[in-house]
Amino acid sequence: MSAQRDADSAMPGFYAAQGIRKSYGAIQVLKGISLDLKPGRMVTIMGENGAGKSTLFKILAGQVPPTGGTLRLAGAPVALASPSAAHARGIYLVPQEPALLPELSVAETMFVGALPTRGGPLGRRVDWAAMRARARAALDALELPIDVDRPARTLSIAQQQQVECAKALLRGCRIILFDEPTSPLTSHEVEHLFSIMRRLKADGCTLSFISHRMDEVLEISDEIAVLRDGVLVDVVARPSFDRARLLSRMVGRPLKAVPRRAASNARDEVALEVRGLSDGLRFADVGFSLRRGEVLGLAGLVGAGRTEIAETVFGVRPAAAGEVRLGGAVVTGLDCHAMIRRGLVYVPEDRARHxxxxxxxxxxxxxxxxxxxxxxxxxxxxxxxxxxxxxxxxxxxxxxxxxxxxxxxxxxxxxxxxxxxxxxxxxxPRVAILDEPTRGVDVGAKEDIYEMIDAMARDGMALLVISSESEELVRLCDRILSIYEGRVVAELSGADISPAAVARSYLTAAAPSGGVAA
Amino acid sequence: MDMRAPAAADAATPRDGRRLPVGGWELALTALLVAVVAGFGAAAPGFYAGPASLLGLTENFLPFGLVALGLSLVILTGGIDLSVGAVASLSAVLAAQLWSRFGVDIWAASALGVAIGALLGLLNAAVILRLGIEPLIATLGTSFLYGSAAVAAAGAAPPSGFPASFTAVGTGTLGSLGPLAGLVPIQLALFAALAVLFSALVARSPFGRVLVMVGYSPDAARYSGIRTGRVLATAYAVSGAMASLAGLVLASYYDAVRPDMGDVLLLTAITMVVLGGISIFGGEGTVAGVVVSVLVLGFLRQGMLIAGFSDMVTTMLTGAILLASIAAKNLFNRRGTGLANQIWATIRRPEPPRANPN
Incomplete structure (x- = not known):
């Protein structure tokens, strides 16, 4: 370790993870992560679903204790027992969708747990005037034109994130982590958030954020750290960013070869046809047709809208537009009671609940x-x-x-x-939708389930498989649609299907500006 | 893992369904019932004066049991029906007015009364489902509406003096069917028949199955294609119909109607259902347990009164027994679905993913 790094690491605001490990039972989520966050720098964390990004952030912010490893703040080891302990140390995590208390005013939510008080003849009382003044000053410092007396529930998600930034500064936090802040935002809102980030950076704050959007990552980052399967596989500093290298690092190659299914069982007869399906919220203009004996995969990031598409086809969520045909007959708008009787079934993602x-x-x-x-x-x-x-x-x-x-x-x-x-x-059934069919399933049972899915396809059942594991889709599917922010952005079939190609298909997807809702 | 291993269930002996009408809790309650009856029989002179008088005591509490049977279905769904007392009053008053003012045959009027009870139950379900109001608040609200309607319908001089064939329901026996049947009050026969019907309904009918499923997990039921709204509406309608049946039996017993006659039914009926082992969170419990619990609480109360204890002491003991038994039930609950377990499950953090068991 260089003398220069040792000198740097003692700087205030230098926050280092050293060999951080995290296990849930026998499952290792983080396998020894060492990462430096430095004042005035933005370090971006990238990686596939399940790479361990959010877990790392939760550990850095004191929400989850690490199984092993050390956190060092300005060179000294720190143990963070809780988020409030992290706040006291100047570390603040802005969640993706901030949970501000909806009925309180903006000023009140900013001071929850630390209300300013003043003395009086009847004891200490909340100093409302001081609270509002300080809240306004914090928002002004970031040039945020938000009325401090507004109820928090009237704020957009973008504004809630902005209030969270001001709240972090108010509490004297200068190490600010953003957990995937941009995915619910429109492109205009992303620009505004980035201008706040730049201001914080110029001010010497230590910043880090998680993002899947390559373009914005390349725009805002000073360093990019790539996580894969709980391992930090690469850290690149500006200006040596290289889109292709980042992608290949993120996707990586599994050590074991992924077996492809032998031959397609697809027949000519179309079993399920979906045209222009939208729910007006999470996905739009989704279309595909699924033949008997065919296994069609839906790939994408968690939250891309795949489950919502499946639930809408199955009839447990309303469709805003589009058409669903089952064996040629239009079944749009029927409830799942009717769908099941017509031969369409859905194995949900959340087994315990649904x-x-x-x-x-x-x-x-x-x-x-x-x-x-x-x-x-x-x-x-x-x-x-x-x-x-x-x-x-x-x-x-x-x-x-x-x-x-x-x-x-x-x-x-x-x-x-x-x-x-x-x-x-x-x-x-004639058509089955399988949503994360092997989630929470041990390895032996996983292979059993794969064999069952193969057998169903052989029997002529049409199968739609949603999975966040590229390898699983490669193992099972004849054809794969890639979903990004509620839209079909790519289709892979035959020899084009490989784990790398699947992951790349949605990681490289260009963000439609503003997402579906805008 | 050897995937060719024969599935263990091949060796298992399929029992006759899990939802057997009798389980550990039901047996414990039955032991309590025997203790109560034997104890009062031995210690309270006048409690046991021959089989006819013992069975005759049930006439004093079986209307509560009828309400409890209907309420069981609602509580199995995870809901509650606080309007049963008011439904009992309103439908009995309306049936009595049909008979006295409009000359409708008393039996036809009674049938209409039960139908009115079912309609009032459907109205409860509509308020819950269409207006999205929690069952507790919804049925509290409708109980005031129904109760006031009963007062209005009763007028200054509510009907009384029903035909003897009608009052026999509340106080008569099956004497005409044979000498031994003369020991059995008509109320008891009615309750027994309905108890068997409800037990079979919950334990083995398709409706009972989806009712329990909705109670355990409304989401999973919906994703399984069950139209949960219809299930709930049916449960509330049955609860309403049973409440009005109880109201009519009370009218027959007292040979009169009063707009507040059903008010006493509610709390005791809820106590019977909960002591019977039905979880207020839904899903868990059997009708058999409720039936035994009706007899336990009923005979206990009658025995206490006969032994000369005041109403206050009797009520106090009922409360203590309810708390003690549910505490014992939770303590010995191994399936992790008892009240304490449920509360614990909602406050503790979700467990981390389980390790690979292989």
Missing amino acids: GAVLPMTITENVTSGLLDRVRRRAGLLSARDEARISAAAVRDFRVRCAGLDQPLRELSGGNQQKVVFAKWMTTG
Whole structure:
């Protein structure tokens, strides 16, 4: 370590992570990150979904304790027990969508937890005048024309972020971290945020932010740090930025070769056709057609709108425009009750909330997809018939359990997911949408699920697979659509499909100015 | 992991559904019931004067049980119906007025009364679903509306003096069916029949299954294609119908109607449902538990009164038993769905992702 760095690292505002590790159970999210944040510099963190960017920020801001490693502030080790401990040390994290208390005024939200008081005959009281004056001064310092008496709920997300910046300064925080601030903003708002960042930088603040948008990263950063699978794979300083190199670093190459599926099972018959679908909020003008036996992937960053597209097709979210055809018949606007009966099913991303009822038994969950098919006796469900359906499902989907009456919550994540698959597949669907089908699933069960998906395609089922793991899409899909900020931006098929190509397809996507909403 | 390993469930013996009408809690309540009846039988002279008088005691509390059966469905969905007392009063008063003012046959008027109760329940569901008001507030509000309507409909001199065939429902026995049937009050037969019906409904009917699913997880139910609004509307309608049935049985028992006659039903009925093991968060519990709990609380109250304790002491003991039993239930709840567990689950931070179990 050079003497120069040692001298620098003692500077006030020099915030260094040294060998930071973080594990959740046996899963290592950060594998020894060392990164220097310096006064007057903007260090940008880039990386794919799940690379560990947000976890790193949460550790830097005291929201999550690291499993190992040291944080050093101006050369001295610090332990941050909580966000407020971080604030006291001058470290402030601006969340992506700030949670200002909606009913308070802007001035009040800026002083929550640290209200200025003054003495009086009846004891200490809040000094409203001082609070408003100081809040106004902090906003003025950043040239933000926001009325301090406005209720916080009337602020746009961009304005809330601006108030957060002023709040950081008010608390004397000079190390400011921004967790993906630009994705909810329009291009004009991004420019304004960047002008604030430049001002803070010129003022000597230590800045860092997370972004997926290559253009803006190249514009604002002094250094770019690339994270991949919990490892810091590259740190580049201006002026040696190189778009191609950053991309290849971000995407990287997995050590193991990703097996591609053998051959497409796609038939000619179109099973699901979506045209010009919009929800007026999160995605717009999405169109694709899916043939029987075909596996179509939806790639994209978390929050790109893929789940919203799936939920709208399935009928649990309303569509604002567009058309959905199932086997040729227009089904736009039908609810999911009707969709399931027409052969469209959806395995949701959030298993505990939407996919299954964890306190209920395996059998009750398996038959819950379509109770109509269970035989009745005097209007009551035949226990024998239910057990028969459930036993067959448990066998076919290789569920490991103690018995059919075991509550689902007692099973491992992988076995729970197999039950959710069984729930839908035993209804005999023609089209299945699988949203993050292997989330929270162990490695062995993951391979089981891949084989099941292959088998469904062989049987002629049309499958739409959403996954944030490029390797998974490569393993499963005949064709992949890349979604960026609610729009289809690329299509990959056949030999073009590789993990690198998939990740590149959405990481390089040009941001449509202002996003869908604007 | 050997994926060819036979699934363990092949070896498992499929039991007859998990939602058996009898579980540990139901057995514990039954033991309590035996203790209560045997205890008062031994210690309180006058509590046991032959089987007919023992069964006859049930006439004093089974209207509460009828309300509890209907309320069970609503609480299983995770909701609450505070309007049951007012629904009982209003529909009984309206049925009585139909009979006395408009000359409608008493049985036809009673049937209309039950239908009115179901309609009032549907109105509750409409307020909850269409106006997006929480069940607690919605049914509190409608209970005032229904209660006032009952006062208005009753007038200065509410009807009384019903035909003997009608008053027999509240106070008569099945005597005409045979000598042994003469021991069984009509109220008890009615309650038993409905208890069996409701138990089968919740345990094994398609409606009961989706009701429980909605109670555990409205989101998962919706994503499974269940039209949750219809399920809720049905539960509130049944609760309303059962409340009005209880109101009519009270009218028959007292041979009169009063606009406030249903007011006593609400709190006791909720106590019966909760002591019966139905979680106020929805999903958890059985009708069998509620049935036993109705008998426990009913006989306890009757026994205390016969033994000469005041109403105040009896009520105090009811509260203490409710708290003690639910505390015991939570303590021994291994499935992690008890009240304490639920509260704990909502305040603790989500667990980090589980490690690979292999």
